[in-house]
Amino acid sequence: MAEIRIENVRKEFGSFVAVQGSTLTIEDGTFFVMLGPSGCGKTTTLRMIAGLELPSSGRILLDGEDVTMRRAAARDIAFVFQMYALYPHMDVRGNIGFPLRCQGVPRAEVRQRVAETARLLRIGHLLDRPVSALSGGDRQRVALGRAIVREPKAFLMDEPLGALDTEFRHLMCTELRDLHDRLGATTVYVTHDQLEAMSMADRIAVMRHGVIEQFGPPQDLYDRPATMYVADFLGSPPMNFLAFQGAVGRGDRRVMIDGAEVPVPELREDRGEGPLALGVRPEHVRFDDAAPLRGEVVGAEYMGTTQIVTVATAGGALKARIPSNRVVRSGERVGLAFRSAGLSLFDAASGRALRSALHDLAPVEFAAGGVRHG
Numbered sequence: 193m194a195e196i197r198i199e200n201v202r203k204e205f206g207s208f209v210a211v212q213g214s215t216l217t218i219e220d221g222t223f224f225v226m227l228g229p230s231g232c233g234k235t236t237t238l239r240m241i242a243g244l245e246l247p248s249s250g251r252i253l254l255d256g257e258d259v260t261m262r263r264a265a266a267r268d269i270a271f272v273f274q275m276y277a278l279y280p281h282m283d284v285r286g287n288i289g290f291p292l293r294c295q296g297v298p299r300a301e302v303r304q305r306v307a308e309t310a311r312l313l314r315i316g317h318l319l320d321r322p323v324s325a326l327s328g329g330d331r332q333r334v335a336l337g338r339a340i341v342r343e344p345k346a347f348l349m350d351e352p353l354g355a356l357d358t359e360f361r362h363l364m365c366t367e368l369r370d371l372h373d374r375l376g377a378t379t380v381y382v383t384h385d386q387l388e389a390m391s392m393a394d395r396i397a398v399m400r401h402g403v404i405e406q407f408g409p410p411q412d413l414y415d416r417p418a419t420m421y422v423a424d425f426l427g428s429p430p431m432n433f434l435a436f437q438g439a440v441g442r443g444d445r446r447v448m449i450d451g452a453e454v455p456v457p458e459l460r461e462d463r464g465e466g467p468l469a470l471g472v473r474p475e476h477v478r479f480d481d482a483a484p485l486r487g488e489v490v491g492a493e494y495m496g497t498t499q500i501v502t503v504a505t506a507g508g509a510l511k512a513r514i515p516s517n518r519v520v521r522s523g524e525r526v527g528l529a530f531r532s533a534g535l536s537l538f539d540a541a542s543g544r545a546l547r548s549a550l551h552d553l554a555p556v557e558f559a560a561g562g563v564r565h566g
């Protein structure tokens with residue numbers, strides 16, 4: 193078991209900066225997910241933790257010990273690559289036992305540990321099968337088994353479910369999380385899929401252009417995004433942003449959008465005039481004839497018990513998730529009310545969230561703007 197800490201870790205490839213001075217602590221036993229679009233620096237960060245890439249500057253600590261210069265094999269961390277990277281000429285037993293045989297572990301012990309691992313992964317009945325005869329999911333379990341059997345201090349996984357279809361991915365997410373809970377080892381998992389991240393993680397770091405934008409439990413990031421980027425990356429459909437010009441300041445409890453007064457959580461910081469954006473998640477929008485903010489229905493997508501209705505407003509298009517039994521017509525004028533506990537206000541120029549009563553509920557770990565993680 194291990195606590196992993198990265199301190200001011202930066203990685204340059206020539207003149208290109210792939211990771212820009214990240215600092216964070218991944219507590220022992222955490223399921224930690226690095227989330228972000230392709231090219232944001234997730235894999236590079238993971239490879240530096242594994243010891244497969246040397247940071248240009250900064251330190252990597254494992255249980256408080258500086259391992260920055262230590263080679264990968266000496267870090268006691270298992271890197272689960274694309275799970276299909278198995279040895280095709282070996283059977284399941286041979287694949288899972290391979291790392292132990294490399295370490296010179298006695299044959300009887302290898303046999304016993306392989307059998308235990310296979311039982312844990314529910315593939316005990318497949319031990320003598322060639323891996324080429326396995327389904328995609330079982331191959332992934334074997335690849336996981338090869339990592340688990342070493343009993344490493346931590347697991348690093350890079351988009352391990354990327355090649356699977358949606359239904360199977362969902363199943364494997366549940367299995368991976370369940371496995372993590374049984375093993376209790378620190379897991380660092382990289383993905384660009386926010387649903388995967390939200391469903392498995394204890395803590396998520398959202399990355400963008402080599403910078404960690406926000407770091408915290410999934411619900412904190414979802415409910416109290418530190419930036420418009422994070423708000424937009426999480427949620428399906430993502431958070432709506434209603435653009436408006438205004439002057440807001442400490443103590444304000446309402447904003448004016450297109451002449452309509454909209455209650456917001458009390459602001460905790462002063463802010464001059466300028467472009468602002470009100471952030472509201474689709475599920476926090478309600479149609480209310482008495483609401484002063486108005487819009488026109490331009491489309492609806494049926495989702496089963498709910499529907500996603502798109503409404504054109506003076507601040508831009510807004511999506512509302514409402515019950516399907518509310519009949520909506522294209523062109524219909526509707527009043528829009530928001531659950532104020534779910535509202536965020538952003539400085540539209542910087543994309544940064546303005547502090548409000550919402551943020552008093554739980555500490556939000558801001559990364560943008562150079563605030564460091566503990």
Ligand code: ATP
Nearest residue numbers: 205208210228229230231232233234235236237384
């Ligand atoms: P993906 O999911 O596409 O792998 P990522 O977020 O994991 O994305 P990284 O693989 O960490 O991103 O890459 C970050 C940036 O660094 C990318 O622009 C990539 O092209 C660049 N990069 C990564 N490795 C190298 C390298 N060895 N030489 C030059 N540039 C590199």
